[in-house]
Amino acid sequence: MKKSTILKAVAASLLVSCSNPKETAEPVHPENFYVVEKFADLQILRYKVPEFENLSLQQKELVYFLTEAALSGRDILFDQNGKYNLRIRRALEAIYTNPNEDKNSENFKNLTVYLKRVWFANGIHHHYGMEKFEPKFSAEYFKEALARVEEGKLPLAEGETIDEFYNLLKPVIFDPAVMPKRVNQADGQDLILTSACNYYDGVTQTEAEEFYNKMKDPKDAEPISYGLNSRLVKEDDKLVEKTWKVGGLYTESLEKIVFWLEKAATVAENEDQKAVIDKLIKFYQTGDLRDFNDYSIQWVKDLDSRVDFVNGFTETYGDPLGLKASWESLVNFKDLEATRRTETISANAQWFEDNSPVDKQFKKEEVKGVSAKVITAAILAGDLYPATAIGINLPNANWIRSHYGSKSVTIGNITDAYNKAAHGNGFNEEFVYSNVELDLIDRYADMTDDLHTDIHECLGHGSGKVMPGKEDALKAYGSTIEEARADLFGLYYLGDNKLVELGLVPNNDAYLAAYYNYMMNGLMTQLVRIELGNTVEEAHMRNRQLIAQWAYQKGKADKVVELVKKEGKTYVVVNDYEKLRGLFGELLAEIQRIRSTGDFEAARTMVETYAVNVDPELHKEILDRYAKLNLAPYKGFVNPVYEAVKDENGNITDVKVSYEEDYDTQMLRYSKDYSFLPSINK
Template sequence: MRNTIVSLMTAMALTACAGPKENKGQAPQGDFNYVVDQFADLQILRYQVPGFESLSLKQKQLLYHLSQAALMGRDIFFDQNCRYNLPIRRTLETIYTTYKGNREDAQFKALETYLKRVWFSSGIHHHYAEDKFVPGFTPEFFKSCLEQVDVTNLPLREGQTLEQFVAEIFPVIFDPSVLAKRTVQSGDQDLILASANNYYGGGVTEKEVEGFYTAMKAGKDTITPISYGLNSRLVKENGKIVEKVWKVGGLYSAAIEQIVGELQKAVVFAENDTQKAIIEKLIEYYQTGDLKTFDAYSILWVEDTTSDVDFVNGFIETYGDPLGMKASWESTVNFINKEATKRTKIISDNAQWFEDHSPVDKRFKKEKVKGVSAKVITIAMLGGDCYPATPIGINLPNADWIRRDHGSKSVTIENITEAYDKASQGNGFSEEFVWSDVEREALKKYGFITDNLHTDLHECLGHGSGKLLPDTESGALKAYDSTLEEARADLFGLYYLGDPKLVELGLVPDAEAYKAEYYKYIMNGLMTQLVRIEAGKNVEEAHMRNRQLIAQWAYENGKADNVIEYKKRDGKTYVVVNDYEKLRNLFGTLLAEVQRIKSEGDFAAGKKLVEDYGVKVDQILHDEVLARYAKLNLAPYKGFVNPVMKEVKNDNGEVTDIVLDYTEGYTDQMLRYSNDYSFLPSYND
């Protein structure tokens, strides 16, 4: 929600030429090998960490222990996504590593692809489309594999036989109607019961959840409220709804204890007393599960604008919960890119000007923008909900009152955007989908600049702009909150990309630059992002809904002036923007309406906007896009392997350096993580 954005680049910027099977790559000497592996609809890349070697030993050791903490919570995210993810992953890994048959057999290769997809999505549901994977191998083959495995190596429940295990697990894998979608965010159904994720126990209904938290909030502080339900699973025990808190001594304790252990080691290497206090407060939160402590940690974190090394670690984002309350576990570890941060400093220094000149109603503007800090960072490690698929920008904290009273911290992750850009060069996408050489040249000249700048504006100012009216409850938009919040931040960035102020501030080279991002955004929202959806399906994921909502609304509301149109050439459909100035005005008009909906908590209007423009797909156009895209042999989704961070010790066992190794392949990394960072039991009921 007001934080991590999935990459806003189009498929053009995110796709790369089809690579080899799996490439373990080489250390970054000369040309860096970005492409690691490709399978299904996924491509695995690696990213460089420029500047790491120049850091002090103390900073490297801080990064090392924060990075270890970033990997310790991996199992948590798997379990949050579905209660069967851990036993299925471990079963597949056991088969994969012990299989004695023909490993080139089509059935085994299909199982290998399925396992790679489970690793990538942290479970059995597509990381973006939310639908359950369809296995390419048969139940009979899978059963034969299980019968060849030492049963003691399988994740059976206590006293469970192999036949009972098969009876329990096979419908989850092979029956498309069982746990069909990870998160259901709309429709006339019980969103909790319809979702396969593990944020709520079996049999808990949407009505029961809303009733439980309504009662909990009654009479409590509404000025600085805690984030109710953020770090717990809601279950039904003996007919009564209760919370199981994620903390040391609570649910997920075995993994959280490991996270805390690495954070305690990191404290020793903190850059300053402020950073030390931040890490210690996060440890306290993990130990107590107290959400007031989490708020105290968030305030300390957002107010630290001087430390070079920074991190995110915890239960942060609520996209996976249909009601937008419970958070997935995630982590990123990074250090500042000082040169690139000059760009975001200009933006944050002018935050009040942008707020004052926003096209939204004055009632919804902040009279005084507080604590807006922004920087460009270099990622050193990704974990949980940020791995392997990662954001390109982050804005935190999510609590509206903390943002109001203490500000927000925004980052753009430039070594990730650079990896995307380098891996995408010469892939044929532009020639297939971009209307003409005019647009292609603009994208080539301005695309990387304006893409990063849009992310800067989205994170630094968009999420931090505007305010709720005093009587509007945070989360009033329920299942539509994530989509509308991302739309609000995107629109803010889009609107200001075309403002002469950006030329005046030296953020873009000239007044034509913004058109590259406008064209790319509209083309993506109306057409090319459809490659990420299976034929016959509608849009489910919040960021995709946001982009389609904006593009489709602009298309429909600009028809009278022919602002945007679809054109045909050689039987192919293209998107063309005819009037960029009018398109900017449309973005401003929609921004004003989305901000009103947000500020007033107008659920009915928000639902209508999303359902009318953000969900439905033109199936004829969809089929065309899929067919054209398939000929390019590109993968629409990207993810990353992390570098391996290693301690170098002398004969006395003292750490003398931390070095990065870029040679680990995707399968090797995933199997190593499952071996070294797997702390939870298979079933966490």
């Protein structure tokens, strides 16, 4: 179940100005430090790493080594997202860097945009919508360009000719019917056979579900996360797991990760942190998910270190069954000043649990180990790069959370980058109903969005309890229900006077901005991320539409929320914020019941009724209005660059951080310096 959230990232990404969209990639050179480049439906930003220079030399070294470990796993996600992704990326890069190519041809310009999208999505499918990219360059050009590449620079298999290579990739790239979706969530279909992700090979959904269900022991109080770190394949008519570990699948990258983790262990801040790193190394070496549990528990216990990190097979969105985890990494250190806010929230975790509208039988009698902090991201990698979450709550295993607690973080400098880049783009003026709501948003939205993220991560994911044996009962609907649960927990408490008492908001009007933004986004504006005629498939988007549509429909009789026309345009109007809060509480109680009891049919009905379908007329209107603003609906980041300064003996004397690297340069450098996996991973 995904515990990281892109809640505010979704809203913020719709608020960043950019140049007029064109088919060719267009560098942007504004005065705004944060804006780098715009292409297709994407905009590239950069973020600062404030206070890095004030870390101790030991902490800087630790960040540097952990950063190298993070970047060393880059190829893993490409391969997880699709079996041909590494070969396609490397072929495109060979063409892009070929000095003999005509850089002014339309085909080359369009191939450039396609490559940039592949870099961004870590594969040939959209990172959010999951649909396969449509190339604007011709298949004939691709074939001819491959033939012009210098010998030895294409990712050919042994004995494979360029023609054979082209014939293999042609339908994968150019035929819209081949591997059309990376993750398919359509009800009633075989979600594995219709998904292009590389977590299964020759296996049906029924076979995979039966395989893992047989492994599970409902009486096991400390279960492993079955299937988390493996590819399930059929060999000689038998199902076999190919484990991702040193000596197993992905060993080339994992060996490099372990190399840098071992260096990081030598400069750990304390023994607890060193134990975390050592246990992660052991897990990578054994592939044993019991070792992963040990690592997760030790990671939760490490509360005194300022530098922290995530590195590994973590989140399960990329698997349509929600079992297998994509590889990701985030290196960070605590923002001491901003953390005071999250510490206040976590210190009152028991009060929030006790006073939630959830049925008592589904509440935790004792909330344990809820730690929360605001962090500064030092590097983003894997499934957190270039697009990233702005909050994380881990570990995912419910029993570990119940017994040992969890860590909740808000990534402050990423949120700040979104906010700083979003100036004067006209988005709110186009979609917000009146000056009353605009004023509320101007005064309170940044504050309440941060708080919603904090409560979502610190408390929402850690709230409630799941009945024994029901952890994975919701199957493909689990991610949407879990995110809805955390969002609703945050929404419900944003309107509670307790936040005023704790000094987290200045008055009882602040939450109105968050409620309005949430309903506007869930009912209307997030539709700019979906092509006309498509349904909602991504779990976070489904979550937001589920909440907004359910509240809208349930409150219709009292006109709690309305969709009204003004000058021919549709707007959201919230007439009764107090009743809306009551509806959020009512839905939270039901969503928690579904999650706690593993009520699959109720989850299915809830999601399919409220979260999937789109009003085509409203959708077209929103897309038309948004197109006139010339904005990019998706945002991602280039990373800063770290340089180790060494003396004549090779000892590190300082670590410098710089921000000048552009998108193309960074991606090509990463492909050169961190491309460890073979092009074909069997």
